[in-house]
Amino acid sequence: MLTDSPDAAHPSADQSRAIDSATAEALARHRSDSTRLLQILIETQDRLSWLPPRAITQLAAGLGLSRARVEGVAGFYSFLHMRPVGRYRVLFADNIVEEMQGSRALMREFCRQLWVEPGKLSEDGLLSVDVTSCIGMGDQGPSLLVNGTTIPALTQERIGLIAELIRNRTPVGDWPPELFHVEDNVRRRDMLLDSGVAPGDALRRAVAQGRDGLMAALKDSNLRGRGGAGFATWRKWEFCRQAAAPETGARAIVCNADEGEPGTFKDRLLLTRYADLMFEGMTLAAFAIDAKQGFLYLRGEYRYLRDRLEATLARRRRDGLLGRSILGVEAFDFDVEIHLGAGAYVCGEETALIESLEGKRGTPRIRPPFPVTHGYLGRPTSVNNVETLALATLIAARGGETFAQCGTPQSTGTKLLSVSGDCARPGVYEFPFGVTIAEVLDACGASNTQAVQLGGAAGITLAQDEFSRRIAFEDAPTAGAFMVFDQTRDMFAVARNFVRFFAHESCGFCTPCRIGTALLRDCLDKLADGHGSPLDLAEIERLDRLLQATSHCGLGQAAANPVLDGLRKFRKAYEARMLHADFQPAFNLDAALARARQMTGRDDASAHLP
Amino acid sequence: MNASFLLDGQPVPFEEGQSVLAAARKAGRYIPHLCWRHDFPAHGSCKLCVVKIGGRMVSACATPAQDGLQVESASLELLDHRRELVGMLFAEGNHFCPSCEKSGNCELQALAYELESLSPRHNLFFPDRPVDASHPEILLDFNRCIFCELCVRASRDVDGKDIFSLTGRGIAKHLVVNAESGRLADTDISPGDLAANICPVGVILHKRRGFAVPIGERLYDEATIGERDLAAAGGESE
Numbered sequence: 001m002l003t004d005s006p007d008a009a010h011p012s013a014d015q016s017r018a019i020d021s022a023t024a025e026a027l028a029r030h031r032s033d034s035t036r037l038l039q040i041l042i043e044t045q046d047r048l049s050w051l052p053p054r055a056i057t058q059l060a061a062g063l064g065l066s067r068a069r070v071e072g073v074a075g076f077y078s079f080l081h082m083r084p085v086g087r088y089r090v091l092f093a094d095n096i097v098e099e100m101q102g103s104r105a106l107m108r109e110f111c112r113q114l115w116v117e118p119g120k121l122s123e124d125g126l127l128s129v130d131v132t133s134c135i136g137m138g139d140q141g142p143s144l145l146v147n148g149t150t151i152p153a154l155t156q157e158r159i160g161l162i163a164e165l166i167r168n169r170t171p172v173g174d175w176p177p178e179l180f181h182v183e184d185n186v187r188r189r190d191m192l193l194d195s196g197v198a199p200g201d202a203l204r205r206a207v208a209q210g211r212d213g214l215m216a217a218l219k220d221s222n223l224r225g226r227g228g229a230g231f232a233t234w235r236k237w238e239f240c241r242q243a244a245a246p247e248t249g250a251r252a253i254v255c256n257a258d259e260g261e262p263g264t265f266k267d268r269l270l271l272t273r274y275a276d277l278m279f280e281g282m283t284l285a286a287f288a289i290d291a292k293q294g295f296l297y298l299r300g301e302y303r304y305l306r307d308r309l310e311a312t313l314a315r316r317r318r319d320g321l322l323g324r325s326i327l328g329v330e331a332f333d334f335d336v337e338i339h340l341g342a343g344a345y346v347c348g349e350e351t352a353l354i355e356s357l358e359g360k361r362g363t364p365r366i367r368p369p370f371p372v373t374h375g376y377l378g379r380p381t382s383v384n385n386v387e388t389l390a391l392a393t394l395i396a397a398r399g400g401e402t403f404a405q406c407g408t409p410q411s412t413g414t415k416l417l418s419v420s421g422d423c424a425r426p427g428v429y430e431f432p433f434g435v436t437i438a439e440v441l442d443a444c445g446a447s448n449t450q451a452v453q454l455g456g457a458a459g460i461t462l463a464q465d466e467f468s469r470r471i472a473f474e475d476a477p478t479a480g481a482f483m484v485f486d487q488t489r490d491m492f493a494v495a496r497n498f499v500r501f502f503a504h505e506s507c508g509f510c511t512p513c514r515i516g517t518a519l520l521r522d523c524l525d526k527l528a529d530g531h532g533s534p535l536d537l538a539e540i541e542r543l544d545r546l547l548q549a550t551s552h553c554g555l556g557q558a559a560a561n562p563v564l565d566g567l568r569k570f571r572k573a574y575e576a577r578m579l580h581a582d583f584q585p586a587f588n589l590d591a592a593l594a595r596a597r598q599m600t601g602r603d604d605a606s607a608h609l610p
Numbered sequence: 611m612n613a614s615f616l617l618d619g620q621p622v623p624f625e626e627g628q629s630v631l632a633a634a635r636k637a638g639r640y641i642p643h644l645c646w647r648h649d650f651p652a653h654g655s656c657k658l659c660v661v662k663i664g665g666r667m668v669s670a671c672a673t674p675a676q677d678g679l680q681v682e683s684a685s686l687e688l689l690d691h692r693r694e695l696v697g698m699l700f701a702e703g704n705h706f707c708p709s710c711e712k713s714g715n716c717e718l719q720a721l722a723y724e725l726e727s728l729s730p731r732h733n734l735f736f737p738d739r740p741v742d743a744s745h746p747e748i749l750l751d752f753n754r755c756i757f758c759e760l761c762v763r764a765s766r767d768v769d770g771k772d773i774f775s776l777t778g779r780g781i782a783k784h785l786v787v788n789a790e791s792g793r794l795a796d797t798d799i800s801p802g803d804l805a806a807n808i809c810p811v812g813v814i815l816h817k818r819r820g821f822a823v824p825i826g827e828r829l830y831d832e833a834t835i836g837e838r839d840l841a842a843a844g845g846e847s848e
Contacts, residue, residue: 066772068788075777508783
């Protein structure tokens with residue numbers, strides 16, 4: 001551990017040796033392949049707890065990249081640290097549902113017990129505490145990550161225990177295992193979660209029927225992508241197959257397991273209990289489009305699932321379901337490797353994900369060209385969501401027609417919903433498409449519901465009079481998040497949380513999103529502080545229009561949604577925060593003296609302006 | 611037969627593979643831009659070249675021209691978006707035109723005049739961005755950076771030195787140089803590099819050349835940025 005280093009820029013001889021051996025090992029493990037830069041950075045940091053300047057220099061030299069480029073990549077990802085961090089790094093999830101369940105108060109209490117300020121390294125270098133974007137535990141929050149590992153279901157007692165373990169400097173590996181136990185919380189099963197399809201079933205049938213048979217089943221099923229956009233899966237695979245590849249099989253299958261949308265955790269369940277369905281779906285895709293290489297891009301927050309997933313891959317290789325000559329079919333060669341993300345929501349966007357897979361900053365590309373023709377390393381690439389691939393397996397095993405009979409004509413099959421918030425039974429629900437909001441609310445035991453946030457921060461806010469709407473691509477679409485807010489909740493606070501999220505997650509590539517999300521965040525902060533005026537609402541609407549119209553990718557375009565919906569449907573929550581004047585400056589003389597009061601330890605009447 | 615598209619109702623001819631922006635410029639029609647240059651691939655980050663095609667906003671620099679396209683550029687809506695974007699760039703960095711060596715030669719300043727964006731609309735961010743005066747020949751004043759990445763691209767793709775890179779994310783994104791010390795003096799930049807001469811604003815400045823041309827006689831004092839851009843287009847080879 002290098003955290004005791006008094007001077008980060010000038011490591012001691014011992015520290016330099018530790019840095020050099022960590023970087024050399026990471027480079028060797030990845031054959032000094034610069035496309036694996038992100039994985040190399042993650043593994044180097046695993047050893048050193050942060051990325052000292054010397055490590056960046058060594059990695060750049062070993063990869064034949066400029067140092068600036070490596071620093072550029074390392075600085076992009078929230079979970080990579082260019083400054084010393086504590087031996088214990090505690091990140092509380094900043095999900096709005098968990099905020100309403102008291103996550104902020106728990107964090108304050110935790111900080112109080114350990115004498116540390118959020119966002120700062122404790123003076124003894126022992127720990128740092130901060131917030132992070134939703135970690136996929138909305139059904140069992142509040143939650144946190146400690147050194148990258150998930151702890152859900154936080155309570156006063158559990159917080160106290162964690163503080164005690166840290167105070168005693170107990171290594172995280174020796175903490176009581178029950179702290180890390182994550183519930184599945186499956187509340188409703190349908191054709192996917194109850195399918196009973198065994199590993200290899202779908203592949204054997206596909207091989208027997210041939211590629212045309214598989215594609216026909218997919219086409220009959222009318223399966224559409226579950227990641228949000230709803231593009232027909234058979235069409236994506238067809239485009240990818242038809243795109244010219246530089247050599248035979250030089251196409252790639254990517255499974256997007258970067259489930260970063262706040263309030264979404266349904267892929268967590270699939271990755272935990274149904275990984276075979278997903279991997280088999282990738283293998284079917286490889287069979288359909290003639291690909292040899294597959295990647296599972298696993299969000300850094302789900303790192304705790306990695307070992308189990310690796311074990312599943314190993315078993316599938318042993319069983320002849322991955323690797324060379326799959327099921328004995330000559331030239332049917334395909335394998336999957338797991339790439340970890342490192343805390344960047346934008347990498348859920350498929351072209352940003354591909355950039356990240358190539359070891360770069362996760363900046364969305366200019367489209368066209370689309371990944372189906374120019375994806376990973378310029379090769380035709382099919383990027384599919386975890387749920388889509390699992391469903392493809394179901395369809396390949398059972399045929400497309402049964403699937404198409406479920407749901408609505410334009411949205412066939414079922415949809416997994418991640419239900420969280422004000423309800424008796426939060427968890428994963430599998431419903432046929434076409435289910436109404438009211439039916440889901442009923443099933444999860446919600447009462448006095450004021451609003452449902454569908455599709456996460458980037459989605460739509462539905463008010464009571466919209467609860468008869470149906471979950472479907474043609475009506476109320478969602479990639480999976482279903483957050484419930486009852487009458488006691490402040491919808492302004494909801495929008496503010498989402499806007500803060502987008503400002504934190506903007507990649508910063510394009511002007512409107514980089515600056516606009518920060519300005520929007522500041523506008524809502526001004527309202528929250530009680531300095532809002534009608535002029536600010538006009539300003540917010542102006543920013544929203546610009547973000548929607550001119551942002552480079554969906555992140556910036558969606559960043560305005562929560563506020564636009566909020567202003568239209570819950571305007572009272574905003575107006576309650578307004579002064580009646582047309583304009584009110586953000587600057588507050590008395591508040592400006594807060595720092596001086598803190599420094600002098602005064603808070604008496606004469607330390608305040610009248 | 612010559613292919614053409616309509617820009618604000620007027621036909622613009624184009625050659626296969628040309629972008630809407632490049633074709634318009636060759637035809638004497640100016641579409642504002644900051645991160646685009648005729649001899650670099652489209653970057654599409656500044657969004658100043660936003661135009662409307664078929665009801666959708668797109669970057670003219672990254673949109674291939676197609677026969678029969680109807681492109682809207684000079685509408686009030688788009689002018690408003692561009693003004694807002696320029697205003698945002700002024701709010702994001704620390705831009706003090708009256709004392710800046712680049713004043714009069716600065717594309718951001720010239721574009722603000724062109725778009726009549728004359729006063730700030732947003733609270734300024736006042737970021738803390740120390741200057742790097744370590745190099746004997748070249749000064750880096752990061753306060754003015756607009757993240758067009760022209761220096762990054764020029765150094766990487768033309769000079770072959772990879773001296774500049776962006777790190778950080780979102781509003782905290784910033785420019786760094788290729789040295790463990792973080793100092794420009796410890797890189798192999800030289801004043802003749804394209805990267806050292808490409809900055810559209812006043813980040814990368816050559817030392818001891820301050821105000822050689824008096825304010826009032828500079829590039830955009832004599833002609834607007836639109837006029838300059840179109841005049842330059844005539845002399846460029848594709």
